[in-house]
Amino acid sequence: xxxxxxxxxxxxxxxxxxxxxxxxxxxxxxxxxxxxxxxxxxxxxxxxxxxxxxxxxxxxxxxxxxxxxxxxxxxxxxxxxxxxxxxxxxxxxxxxxxxxxxxxxxxxxxxxxxxxxxxxxxxxxxxxxxxxxxxxxxxxxxxxxxxxxxxxxxxxxxxxxxxxxxxxxxxxxxxxxxxxxxxxxxxxxxxxxxxxxxxxxxxxxxxxxxxxxxxxxxxxxxxxxxxxxxxxxxxxxxxxxxxxxxxxxxxxxxxxxxxxxxxxxxxxxxxxxxxxxxxxxxxxxxxxxxxxxxxxxxxxxxxxxxxxxxxxxxxxxxxxxxxxxxxxxxxxxxxxxxxxxxxxxxxxxxxxxxxxxxxxxxxxxxxxxxxxxxxxxxxxxxxxxxxxxxxxxxxxxxxxxxxxxxxxxxxxxxxxxxxxx
Ligand SMILES: *Cc1c(COP(=O)(O)O)cnc(C)c1O
Numbered sequence: 001x002x003x004x005x006x007x008x009x010x011x012x013x014x015x016x017x018x019x020x021x022x023x024x025x026x027x028x029x030x031x032x033x034x035x036x037x038x039x040x041x042x043x044x045x046x047x048x049x050x051x052x053x054x055x056x057x058x059x060x061x062x063x064x065x066x067x068x069x070x071x072x073x074x075x076x077x078x079x080x081x082x083x084x085x086x087x088x089x090x091x092x093x094x095x096x097x098x099x100x101x102x103x104x105x106x107x108x109x110x111x112x113x114x115x116x117x118x119x120x121x122x123x124x125x126x127x128x129x130x131x132x133x134x135x136x137x138x139x140x141x142x143x144x145x146x147x148x149x150x151x152x153x154x155x156x157x158x159x160x161x162x163x164x165x166x167x168x169x170x171x172x173x174x175x176x177x178x179x180x181x182x183x184x185x186x187x188x189x190x191x192x193x194x195x196x197x198x199x200x201x202x203x204x205x206x207x208x209x210x211x212x213x214x215x216x217x218x219x220x221x222x223x224x225x226x227x228x229x230x231x232x233x234x235x236x237x238x239x240x241x242x243x244x245x246x247x248x249x250x251x252x253x254x255x256x257x258x259x260x261x262x263x264x265x266x267x268x269x270x271x272x273x274x275x276x277x278x279x280x281x282x283x284x285x286x287x288x289x290x291x292x293x294x295x296x297x298x299x300x301x302x303x304x305x306x307x308x309x310x311x312x313x314x315x316x317x318x319x320x321x322x323x324x325x326x327x328x329x330x331x332x333x334x335x336x337x338x339x340x341x342x343x344x345x346x347x348x349x350x351x352x353x354x355x356x357x358x359x360x361x362x363x364x365x366x367x368x369x370x371x372x373x374x375x376x377x378x379x380x381x382x383x384x385x386x387x388x389x390x391x392x393x394x395x396x397x398x399x400x401x402x403x404x405x406x407x408x409x410x411x412x413x414x415x416x417x418x419x420x421x
Contacts, residue, residue, distance in 0.1 A: 070214075072253060146182050
C-alpha cells in the first residue's frame with residue numbers, strides 16, 4: 001500500500017458558506033417562489049427570493065451573459081433548455097455518448113429523439129465530422145457536453161453550420177457541468193451557445209448540495225426557461241404570453257439556502273479550479289515519461305478545468321491489459337478507474353423503452369424507428385471506454401502535495417511491477 005488511508009474528500013464548504021446558510025434559516029424565508037403572476041407582495045415572487053435573484057445576478061456578472069436562470073439541479077436545467085428551444089416531439093437532437101445520462105434523457109423528456117455522434121480521442125469531446133454526418137432535416141439541436149473540463153471547439157462547428165443556407169436552424173446547447181471556467185479565446189465558452197449551464201451538485205468544482213444554473217444571451221429563451229422552471233401553464237394567461245408550446249411547468253426552483261451557499265461558493269470558484277490545474281500540471285510533468293501512457297492534452301486557445309484527469313493507456317506498447325494496471329494501482333490505494341460511459345449502450349436505448357412499453361418516443365415516425373443505438377455506432381467512444389481511458393477524479397479529492405507525490409509513485413511502482421520500460 002502506498003495510500004495507507006483513503007484519500008480525503010475535497011470539501012469546498014467553509015465557515016462563510018455555513019454562515020450564509022444560517023442567515024437564510026434565521027430569516028425563515030427558505031423559498032419565496034410562487035408559481036403565479038403577478039407577484040404577491042410580502043408572500044412571494046415568480047422569480048424567487050432575494051438570494052436566488054442575487055445568485056443569478058452574480059452569475060450574469062461572472063460569465064458576462066445577459067440572462068441567468070437558476071434551477072434545482074442541472075438535470076432540471078437540461079430539461080428546461082430543451083423545452084425552451086421549441087423542440088417538437090420526434091425532433092432529433094444530437095449529443096455525445098460520453099456524458100452523464102441526464103444530458104441525453106433531457107431530450108427524451110420532450111419526446112424528442114437522441115442521436116449519438118462519436119467523440120474525438122484527443123479531448124473526448126464530440127467529433128465535428130461525425131456531428132455533420134448525423135445532421136438531418138429533423139435535427140433541432142446539438143447538446144454538447146464539454147467533458148472532463150476541456151471546452152469544445154464551438155467556433156469551428158458554428159462556422160460550418162452558418163454556411164448551411166435555407167435549412168432549419170439548429171440550436172446549440174452546452175452542458176458546462178464539468179467546465180465551470182471553460183474558456184475559448186478569453187471568453188467563457190457558455191457565451192458561444194444559445195444556452196449553456198452548470199451543475200452545483202456535491203461532486204462538482206463548487207456545490208450547493210444540489211443545484212444548477214442556465215445561462216443565455218437570448219431574452220426569449222430566458223423567459224421560456226423561467227416559465228418551465230415554475231409552473232408556467234398557470235402564469236402564461238395572466239402574463240399574456242402567447243407562445244405556450246412546451247410551457248408544461250415543473251417545480252425546478254432553487255431554494256434560498258442553496259442560492260446563499262452558491263453566492264458564497266462562486267467567490268471561490270477561480271481559486272478551486274486553479275488548485276486543480278496545478279495538481280494536473282504536476283501529474284502531467286511526472287507521468288508523461290511512462291511508456292504507453294499519454295497525459296491529457298489541452299488544445300491551443302483553450303483551457304482545462306480538470307474535473308477529471310484523463311490518461312490514455314496503450315496496451316500495444318506495454319503488453320499489459322489496462323484492467324491489470326488498474327487492479328495493481330487500486331491495490332496500492334490509488335483511486336484510479338477504467339473508462340467513462342457509453343450512454344448509447346444503456347438499456348433505455350438498446351430496448352428503446354422510455355414512455356410506456358410501446359417504444360415511445362421512437363414509435364413517433366418511420367425515421368425515428370430507424371435511429372440506431374447498436375454497438376459500433378460510436379467506435380471511438382467505445383474503444384476509449386473499453387480499453388484506453390484511465391481516469392483520476394481530480395475534483396473529488398483534496399490531493400495535497402504528499403498525495404500527488406504518492407499518486408505518481410503508484411504509477412511508477414505499477415510500471416516496475418509489470419516490467420514496462
Ligand atoms: C453532473 C453532470 C450533470 C448533471 O448535473 P446534476 O446537477 O447532478 O443534475 C449533467 N451533465 C454532466 C456532464 C455532468 O457532469
